[in-house]
Amino acid sequence: MTRQTIHAKGSEVISRIPKTQPFFLDEDIPLILDDIRAVLKSGRLILGPYTQQFEKDFQEYCGVKYAVAVSSCTSALEIVLRYFDVAGKEVILPTNTFIATANAVTYSAGKPVLTDIDPDTLCMCPDDMLRKMTPNTCGVIVVHIAGLIDPAIQRIRQVCRERGIFMIEDASHAHGATLSGEKAGNLGNAGCFSMYPTKVMTTSTGGMITTNDEGLAEYAVSLRHHGVG
Numbered sequence: 001m002t003r004q005t006i007h008a009k010g011s012e013v014i015s016r017i018p019k020t021q022p023f024f025l026d027e028d029i030p031l032i033l034d035d036i037r038a039v040l041k042s043g044r045l046i047l048g049p050y051t052q053q054f055e056k057d058f059q060e061y062c063g064v065k066y067a068v069a070v071s072s073c074t075s076a077l078e079i080v081l082r083y084f085d086v087a088g089k090e091v092i093l094p095t096n097t098f099i100a101t102a103n104a105v106t107y108s109a110g111k112p113v114l115t116d117i118d119p120d121t122l123c124m125c126p127d128d129m130l131r132k133m134t135p136n137t138c139g140v141i142v143v144h145i146a147g148l149i150d151p152a153i154q155r156i157r158q159v160c161r162e163r164g165i166f167m168i169e170d171a172s173h174a175h176g177a178t179l180s181g182e183k184a185g186n187l188g189n190a191g192c193f194s195m196y197p198t199k200v201m202t203t204s205t206g207g208m209i210t211t212n213d214e215g216l217a218e219y220a221v222s223l224r225h226h227g228v229g
Contacts, residue, residue, distance in 0.1 A: 073194035086110030
């Protein structure tokens, strides 16, 4: 982190330390620039061999069958929600999350239903989740805040399985996080990751869908770029 100095009105000087700032090792920067140069020279700026390799590496790292790169985590969430056809139905999610989680439900014509959070974990309160469930509930989005996989995820997953509804992981903060040997992105029907500059892993922007559902993977590829593979 670097300290930034800003000038306020008059002679008062305020020092501000940013909460998040991308960091790259000095020895990594030339390697990154070499890859950027290769992409620029190739004439293909998106969905080329670098994206394909990234998907393969991410899929293997998370231990899932499929990984599909998209433009953002919001896009990832919306694609998954559209696959599960949430239009006119309720999707439960915790209050402690970025607005994009709820927005993705709204963009997919679903109704976001907010639950309280557990004061010990700052993640979804499973008891309140159960109270908020109705016959119109079609799924749950679990949010791994600050890289902490929701400690109640096994209970939440079991409830979803018993009710025949989906469970999506909003894993924007959770690249590489594990719980009992299981990696984030491989705990539900799908994982949605962010590659935004403030996240654990960044590609400047972008997102990733992880899943073991072949149908979802094919659907995501068909939607992410207007049907272009």
